[in-house]
Amino acid sequence: MKPLLPLEEAQERLIAMATRLPSESVPVAEALGRYLAKDLVAKRSQPAADMSAMDGYAIAFDDRAGPWKLVGECKAGSPPSTPIKPGQTARIFTGALLPQGADTVVMQENVEEDGGLIRLIDEPSPVKGRHVRHKGGDFQAGDVALSVGTTLTAAALGHAVIAGADMLCVGHAPSIAILSTGDELVAPGTDTQPHQIPASNDIMIAAMLAQLPVRTRSISRIRDDMDSLCAALESAKDCDVIVTIGGASVGDHDLVAPAFEKLGGETDFWKIAMKPGKPLMAGKLGKSLVLALPGNPGSAFVTATLFLLPLIRYLAGASTYLPLMQNAISNAPLPATTQRAEFLRANVDGSGITPYNSQDSAKLSILAAANALLYRPARSPEQQPGAKVSYIAI
The missing domain is CATH 2.170.190.11 (Molybdopterin biosynthesis moea protein, domain 3.)
Incomplete structure (x- = not known):
């Protein structure tokens, strides 16, 4: 059996497949959330005089x-x-x-x-x-006011204006198509039969992307048949990134990989040493990067946090694109991990971090209640309460 790809190597390979998008100039008032594409040099000193x-x-x-x-x-x-x-x-x-x-x-x-x-x-x-x-006490003309790759927050935009800018050179916003697959999916709000489920993953992933500079197209509730999936993939080939949700495993009705190959896609990696999110696939279809996320909502959320959001940040020009790891003290015992890194839905507060007892990746109630993903590297030993651990705020 082929060994699973380590998490860090998979992240590196995904970014290696990508090319940062060209830059464009936009008015300062329209640059919120974008990433600076070149250093902003101050045109004036602040204050200009004592x-x-x-x-x-x-x-x-x-x-x-x-x-x-x-x-x-x-x-x-x-x-x-x-x-x-x-x-x-x-x-x-x-x-x-x-x-x-x-x-x-x-x-x-x-x-x-x-x-x-x-x-x-x-x-x-x-x-x-x-x-x-005093004159120039904040900054002086000729100083680098904001560095390339800076996230243009509200404060950064204020700084840009005081430095004399009216236009900013920023990375282009990537275009992304979100394809959710599955015969069981129905529109939100629909009365469901026992074999049906409201399509929530595409809404969730689009909401995660809304915090980034991105142009999103949703192609939802694609049937589990080859023709439908191929047609959906073809319709999205003008996008920089195609994200599929569901159908990425190896079951008889998991058709993302076969459809991808039928259309001439090139797979770079498939199956990651992580939990949840093992059946993640990445590759290229024409000029589009393709990222196939698992269908369980917990798995989709975790893999989007670790792969999709960093990819979009990178394409758009961010200097820092991987999720920020923070430290906390664990309030609960943590069992040893296997060859797969684990991300436990957890709650972090002033007392420390506490993982939820159930980590079923199908349970949205747990994901909605969590505010952190507790990171357990592969092959971590058992740890007792009081151990320092890493987490990603969500």
């Missing part, structure tokens, strides 16, 4: 004893007031440019005004530069 971080009075540090004669006012969005001289001050507001001659701001709470004179009452020794945001 400015106040507080409402107060601008003074020269060497003239810190006071009192000071009030000679001007500095507002945010206005040019600086006239320069100040020794013995003078200017009223200044948060975000306003410091006038020439000033290098320090005294908070308004720490002074009193008396006939146009400003006296210090609660800050007997101002510190030079206090309450001042």
Whole structure:
């Protein structure tokens, strides 16, 4: 019997089959969730000049004893007031440019005004530069504001705008077709017979993809016959990625692999040393990457987390594409594993991580209740409560 492919090797081989998609320029306001395709170099310094971080009075540090004669006012969005001289001050507001001659701001709470004179009452020794945001203190023109592969979050987009960008070069959003197979599948909300089941996997996988920059097409409830499956695969060959759900095993009615081969597809690997998700297949059909996920929802979810989402991130230009592993203390004993890596549906909180007693991959109730996949590498020894383990947040 051919040995199962180790998980890490399968992930590496899947990414090796892929080629990052070309880049495109999009307005900053439309770039949320995309991945930066080249370094963003700041066109301006921030702040562009020394400015106040507080409402107060601008003074020269060497003239810190006071009192000071009030000679001007500095507002945010206005040019600086006239320069100040020794013995003078200017009223200044948060975000306003410091006038020439000033290098320090005294908070308004720490002074009193008396006939146009400003006296210090609660800050007997101002510190030079206090309450001042200095020119280039955040970043300077020419700095790399955001690096290639960065996920463009809301904060990153704000940073891009402050750095002077209005357009961003990002990776293209992959197109993906989701094909769910099985004679037992019926439309959501349909009254079911005992031999039927509502088609949930395509909805679940599409929802997982919705968090990524991707264009999704759903081809649902494909019959378990060769002609129907071949026609569905043919109709999706214009997509960058074709994902099938179900029919990837070796039963008489598991027709994904035979249909794939009939159409001239090239299989790269099939069957992974992992649980759940052993009957995973990957290959190419024309220019499309094909990933065949198992049909049980737990298996489909786990394999999508470990293979499909990383593939989409990679194609779209992410610098980090594999799922983030975190650490926690196990609250339960963990049996030894075999040659297959295991991903246990679990709940993680401040006390640690607890796997569910049942790990049946057909039980969506467990998957819906879980917020983590507890990772047990292949051939792990038995571990007692209190052991440090790795997990993926879901």
